[in-house]
Amino acid sequence: EAGRHGEALTAEQEAVEIRRRLAQDNPAAYEPNLAASLSNLGIQLAEAGRHGEALTAEQEAVEIRRRLAQDNPAAYEPDLSISLSNLSIRLAEAGRHGEALTTAKEAGEIWRRLAQNNPAAYEPDLAASLAVIAMLLAARSDLYEALHATGEAVKLYRRHATAPPVLPRLHAVLGLQADVLERLGFQEEAETVRRWLRENPLPPDSHA
Structure with a gap:
Protein backbone atom coordinates (compact mmCIF):
# COMPACT_ATOMS: atom_id res chain seq x y z
CA GLU A 1 0.00 0.00 0.00
CA GLU A 99 -11.12 -22.56 -17.74
CA ALA A 100 -11.36 -19.12 -16.15
CA LEU A 101 -15.12 -18.98 -16.65
CA THR A 102 -15.64 -22.54 -15.41
CA THR A 103 -13.61 -21.79 -12.29
CA ALA A 104 -15.45 -18.52 -11.63
CA LYS A 105 -18.79 -20.29 -11.97
CA GLU A 106 -17.70 -22.92 -9.45
CA ALA A 107 -16.91 -20.12 -7.00
CA GLY A 108 -20.31 -18.58 -7.68
CA GLU A 109 -22.09 -21.87 -7.02
CA ILE A 110 -20.43 -22.13 -3.61
CA TRP A 111 -21.33 -18.55 -2.68
CA ARG A 112 -24.92 -19.08 -3.88
CA ARG A 113 -25.30 -22.14 -1.68
CA LEU A 114 -23.81 -20.32 1.31
CA ALA A 115 -25.99 -17.27 0.68
CA GLN A 116 -29.15 -19.36 0.70
CA ASN A 117 -28.42 -20.31 4.31
CA ASN A 118 -26.99 -16.97 5.43
CA PRO A 119 -27.90 -14.08 3.07
CA ALA A 120 -26.60 -11.31 5.34
CA ALA A 121 -23.13 -12.86 5.52
CA TYR A 122 -22.68 -14.15 1.98
CA GLU A 123 -24.85 -12.25 -0.53
CA PRO A 124 -22.18 -9.53 -1.00
CA ASP A 125 -19.62 -12.27 -1.75
CA LEU A 126 -22.04 -13.82 -4.24
CA ALA A 127 -22.42 -10.41 -5.88
CA ALA A 128 -18.63 -10.03 -6.14
CA SER A 129 -18.40 -13.48 -7.70
CA LEU A 130 -21.14 -12.61 -10.20
CA ALA A 131 -19.19 -9.46 -11.13
CA VAL A 132 -16.14 -11.60 -11.95
CA ILE A 133 -18.31 -13.96 -14.00
CA ALA A 134 -19.82 -11.00 -15.85
CA MET A 135 -16.37 -9.58 -16.61
CA LEU A 136 -15.24 -12.93 -18.04
CA LEU A 137 -18.44 -13.33 -20.06
CA ALA A 138 -18.08 -9.81 -21.47
CA ALA A 139 -14.50 -10.58 -22.49
CA ARG A 140 -15.86 -13.57 -24.46
CA SER A 141 -18.60 -11.35 -25.95
CA ASP A 142 -21.31 -13.41 -24.24
CA LEU A 143 -23.03 -10.10 -23.64
CA TYR A 144 -26.56 -11.13 -22.72
CA GLU A 145 -25.24 -13.58 -20.11
CA ALA A 146 -22.89 -10.87 -18.84
CA LEU A 147 -25.81 -8.45 -18.59
CA HIS A 148 -27.83 -10.98 -16.60
CA ALA A 149 -24.93 -11.52 -14.19
CA THR A 150 -24.42 -7.77 -13.67
CA GLY A 151 -28.15 -7.36 -13.05
CA GLU A 152 -28.16 -9.96 -10.31
CA ALA A 153 -24.97 -8.53 -8.78
CA VAL A 154 -26.46 -5.02 -8.73
CA LYS A 155 -29.63 -6.29 -7.06
CA LEU A 156 -27.64 -8.04 -4.35
CA TYR A 157 -25.29 -5.12 -3.76
CA ARG A 158 -28.20 -2.68 -3.42
CA ARG A 159 -29.73 -4.96 -0.82
CA HIS A 160 -26.56 -4.52 1.28
CA ALA A 161 -25.65 -0.97 0.29
CA THR A 162 -25.05 0.17 3.88
CA ALA A 163 -22.12 -2.24 4.34
CA PRO A 164 -18.83 -0.26 3.95
CA PRO A 165 -17.18 -2.27 1.12
CA VAL A 166 -20.35 -2.62 -0.94
CA LEU A 167 -20.82 0.86 -2.43
CA PRO A 168 -17.57 1.01 -4.45
CA ARG A 169 -18.20 -2.53 -5.68
CA LEU A 170 -21.71 -1.51 -6.74
CA HIS A 171 -20.21 1.39 -8.70
CA ALA A 172 -17.72 -0.94 -10.40
CA VAL A 173 -20.33 -3.47 -11.49
CA LEU A 174 -22.65 -0.69 -12.68
CA GLY A 175 -19.80 0.63 -14.82
CA LEU A 176 -19.41 -2.84 -16.33
CA GLN A 177 -23.17 -3.06 -16.84
CA ALA A 178 -23.17 0.26 -18.70
CA ASP A 179 -20.37 -0.94 -20.98
CA VAL A 180 -22.23 -4.18 -21.74
CA LEU A 181 -25.46 -2.31 -22.46
CA GLU A 182 -23.60 -0.01 -24.84
CA ARG A 183 -22.00 -2.95 -26.66
CA LEU A 184 -25.46 -4.49 -27.06
CA GLY A 185 -26.72 -1.26 -28.62
CA PHE A 186 -28.85 -0.17 -25.65
CA GLN A 187 -27.46 3.36 -25.61
CA GLU A 188 -30.30 4.95 -23.65
CA GLU A 189 -30.15 2.31 -20.91
CA ALA A 190 -26.37 2.62 -20.72
CA GLU A 191 -26.64 6.38 -20.32
CA THR A 192 -29.24 5.95 -17.55
CA VAL A 193 -26.78 3.82 -15.59
CA ARG A 194 -23.94 6.28 -16.18
CA ARG A 195 -26.16 9.17 -15.12
CA TRP A 196 -26.88 7.42 -11.83
CA LEU A 197 -23.13 6.94 -11.30
CA ARG A 198 -22.51 10.64 -11.96
CA GLU A 199 -25.32 11.70 -9.63
CA ASN A 200 -24.20 9.33 -6.87
CA PRO A 201 -20.40 9.69 -6.67
CA LEU A 202 -18.38 7.69 -4.21
CA PRO A 203 -17.13 9.43 -1.07
CA PRO A 204 -13.44 10.40 -1.38
CA ASP A 205 -12.35 7.82 1.19
CA SER A 206 -14.17 4.88 -0.42
CA HIS A 207 -12.13 1.82 -1.36
CA ALA A 208 -13.20 -1.10 -3.54
Missing part, protein backbone atom coordinates in the same frame (compact mmCIF):
# COMPACT_ATOMS: atom_id res chain seq x y z
CA ALA A 2 3.01 2.29 0.44
CA GLY A 3 3.95 1.58 -3.17
CA ARG A 4 6.91 -0.63 -2.18
CA HIS A 5 5.67 -3.61 -4.19
CA GLY A 6 9.01 -5.34 -4.58
CA GLU A 7 9.53 -5.48 -0.83
CA ALA A 8 5.93 -6.62 -0.34
CA LEU A 9 6.51 -9.50 -2.73
CA THR A 10 9.72 -10.49 -0.94
CA ALA A 11 7.93 -10.48 2.42
CA GLU A 12 5.09 -12.64 1.09
CA GLN A 13 7.56 -15.10 -0.44
CA GLU A 14 9.24 -15.45 2.95
CA ALA A 15 5.88 -16.01 4.62
CA VAL A 16 5.14 -18.82 2.14
CA GLU A 17 8.52 -20.45 2.82
CA ILE A 18 7.96 -20.40 6.58
CA ARG A 19 4.41 -21.68 6.39
CA ARG A 20 5.35 -24.38 3.89
CA ARG A 21 7.98 -25.66 6.28
CA LEU A 22 5.55 -25.61 9.20
CA ALA A 23 2.86 -27.34 7.15
CA GLN A 24 5.23 -30.18 6.24
CA ASP A 25 5.57 -31.08 9.92
CA ASN A 26 1.98 -30.31 10.96
CA PRO A 27 -0.42 -30.04 7.99
CA ALA A 28 -3.57 -29.90 10.11
CA ALA A 29 -2.35 -26.84 11.96
CA TYR A 30 -0.61 -24.90 9.21
CA GLU A 31 -2.03 -25.79 5.78
CA PRO A 32 -4.84 -23.22 6.07
CA ASN A 33 -2.26 -20.49 6.73
CA LEU A 34 -0.08 -21.74 3.88
CA ALA A 35 -3.05 -21.54 1.50
CA ALA A 36 -3.76 -17.97 2.63
CA SER A 37 -0.16 -16.91 2.01
CA LEU A 38 -0.11 -18.63 -1.39
CA SER A 39 -3.26 -16.77 -2.39
CA ASN A 40 -1.74 -13.46 -1.28
CA LEU A 41 1.48 -14.35 -3.11
CA GLY A 42 -0.51 -14.97 -6.29
CA ILE A 43 -1.91 -11.46 -6.10
CA GLN A 44 1.53 -9.92 -5.46
CA LEU A 45 3.11 -11.86 -8.33
CA ALA A 46 0.34 -10.82 -10.71
CA GLU A 47 0.84 -7.17 -9.75
CA ALA A 48 4.55 -7.64 -10.53
CA GLY A 49 3.65 -8.98 -13.98
CA ARG A 50 4.84 -12.52 -13.15
CA HIS A 51 1.61 -14.11 -14.29
CA GLY A 52 2.84 -17.68 -14.74
CA GLU A 53 4.13 -17.83 -11.17
CA ALA A 54 0.97 -16.13 -9.92
CA LEU A 55 -1.14 -18.82 -11.59
CA THR A 56 0.96 -21.60 -10.04
CA ALA A 57 0.65 -20.09 -6.56
CA GLU A 58 -3.11 -19.72 -6.83
CA GLN A 59 -3.51 -23.24 -8.20
CA GLU A 60 -1.70 -24.60 -5.16
CA ALA A 61 -3.88 -22.51 -2.84
CA VAL A 62 -6.99 -23.94 -4.50
CA GLU A 63 -5.69 -27.51 -4.20
CA ILE A 64 -5.08 -27.09 -0.47
CA ARG A 65 -8.38 -25.35 0.20
CA ARG A 66 -10.34 -27.87 -1.86
CA ARG A 67 -8.90 -30.67 0.22
CA LEU A 68 -9.65 -28.82 3.46
CA ALA A 69 -13.21 -28.06 2.32
CA GLN A 70 -13.88 -31.71 1.58
CA ASP A 71 -13.20 -32.55 5.23
CA ASN A 72 -14.79 -29.44 6.74
CA PRO A 73 -17.04 -27.54 4.31
CA ALA A 74 -18.45 -25.14 6.89
CA ALA A 75 -14.99 -23.91 7.86
CA TYR A 76 -13.23 -23.84 4.49
CA GLU A 77 -15.71 -23.44 1.62
CA PRO A 78 -15.66 -19.61 1.85
CA ASP A 79 -11.85 -19.61 1.56
CA LEU A 80 -12.04 -22.09 -1.32
CA SER A 81 -14.46 -19.84 -3.16
CA ILE A 82 -12.17 -16.82 -2.70
CA SER A 83 -9.23 -18.76 -4.12
CA LEU A 84 -11.34 -20.04 -7.01
CA SER A 85 -12.29 -16.47 -7.92
CA ASN A 86 -8.64 -15.41 -7.75
CA LEU A 87 -7.66 -18.43 -9.85
CA SER A 88 -10.24 -17.53 -12.49
CA ILE A 89 -8.61 -14.11 -12.87
CA ARG A 90 -5.13 -15.65 -13.11
CA LEU A 91 -6.40 -18.10 -15.77
CA ALA A 92 -7.91 -15.24 -17.76
CA GLU A 93 -4.59 -13.39 -17.62
CA ALA A 94 -2.99 -16.52 -19.08
CA GLY A 95 -5.50 -16.52 -21.95
CA ARG A 96 -7.25 -19.65 -20.67
CA HIS A 97 -10.68 -18.05 -20.82
CA GLY A 98 -12.78 -21.20 -20.88
